[in-house]
Amino acid sequence: MTINEENQQDDLEKKIDEAEMEAQIEEADAEFETASSFEGEIKESTQEPQVEKKKPSKARLIFRRILIWLVVIAFAFAGGFFLDTALRYQPEKDKVAEKTAEIAEARDEISTLEEEIERLSVFEGQNINLREDIEKITTHITIISARAAVADAALALEQDRQADAKLALDKVGSTLETLESMLNEDQAEVVVNMLQRHKLIIIELDDDSFSAQTDLEVLASKLNALENILFASP
Numbered sequence: 001m002t003i004n005e006e007n008q009q010d011d012l013e014k015k016i017d018e019a020e021m022e023a024q025i026e027e028a029d030a031e032f033e034t035a036s037s038f039e040g041e042i043k044e045s046t047q048e049p050q051v052e053k054k055k056p057s058k059a060r061l062i063f064r065r066i067l068i069w070l071v072v073i074a075f076a077f078a079g080g081f082f083l084d085t086a087l088r089y090q091p092e093k094d095k096v097a098e099k100t101a102e103i104a105e106a107r108d109e110i111s112t113l114e115e116e117i118e119r120l121s122v123f124e125g126q127n128i129n130l131r132e133d134i135e136k137i138t139t140h141i142t143i144i145s146a147r148a149a150v151a152d153a154a155l156a157l158e159q160d161r162q163a164d165a166k167l168a169l170d171k172v173g174s175t176l177e178t179l180e181s182m183l184n185e186d187q188a189e190v191v192v193n194m195l196q197r198h199k200l201i202i203i204e205l206d207d208d209s210f211s212a213q214t215d216l217e218v219l220a221s222k223l224n225a226l227e228n229i230l231f232a233s234p
Contacts, residue, residue, distance in 0.1 A: 092158065099155040106148035113141045136231070139182045143227045146175040147220060153201075154216045157209055165205060172219075173198050187230070194222055 117137050120130050153168035176198060180191040197219050204212040 095158055096155060099151050099158065102151045103148055103155065106144050106151065109144050110141055110148070113137050113144070117141075135182070139179070140227070140231050142175060142179045142182060143223060143230070146172060146179060147223045147227070149175055150216055150220045150223065154213060154220070157205070157213055157216070162205070166202075169198065169202060169205070173202075187226075190222070190226055194219060197222075 117134055120134055120137070149168050149171040153165050153172060156162075156164035156168055173195070176191055176195050180188045180195070183191060197215055201212050201215045201219070204215065
């Protein structure tokens with residue numbers, strides 16, 4: 001074998017060795033890529049799937065809006081109701097307070113005059129003029145009692161207490177009849193007119209409370225005028 005042939009054989013063996021090494025390297029790389037791909041698949045399979053958040057449906061959004069508006073309307077209605085109640089019943093409360101004050105004042109006057117009668121009765125036997133004073137005071141008390149009964153009836157009618165209004169009107173009638181017997185003919189004529197109005201109020205009580213209330217105010221005014229005529233200070 002010549003030197004040239006030996007060199008060619010050496011070159012051939014080197015190329016074979018190099019080809020075998022490249023083949024081994026490629027095989028190792030392929031195995032590494034396969035392992036990496038397998039590990040990636042394992043990691044992806046072990047991860048928990050992400051749950052997509054569902055957006056509310058259109059019907060649900062419309063329902064929510066309707067519910068919000070219903071709440072707003074309910075609050076507005078409640079506010080309007082309480083405002084209307086306050087505006088409607090405040091004048092009535094004022095009238096009730098006024099009538100209550102009138103009744104209390106009349107009862108205080110009656111109590112004062114009764115004390116005066118008791119005081120004067122002690123001296124009745126000593127002075128004949130005291131009897132006349134007692135009669136005047138008794139008449140005054142009767143007028144004030146009639147005024148108080150009228151105020152009681154008006155207050156009961158204002159509060160829609162029909163039974164109490166009838167009781168108070170019964171007292172008004174009996175008190176006016178007593179008052180008629182205490183006065184002279186001209187004065188008694190005024191009381192007769194009051195008794196006629198009292199009968200009219202009894203008729204109106206069940207069917208026309210507004211007219212009954214108005215006539216009670218007229219009756220109270222007439223009693224007040226009679227009291228001023230008979231007992232006004234000079």
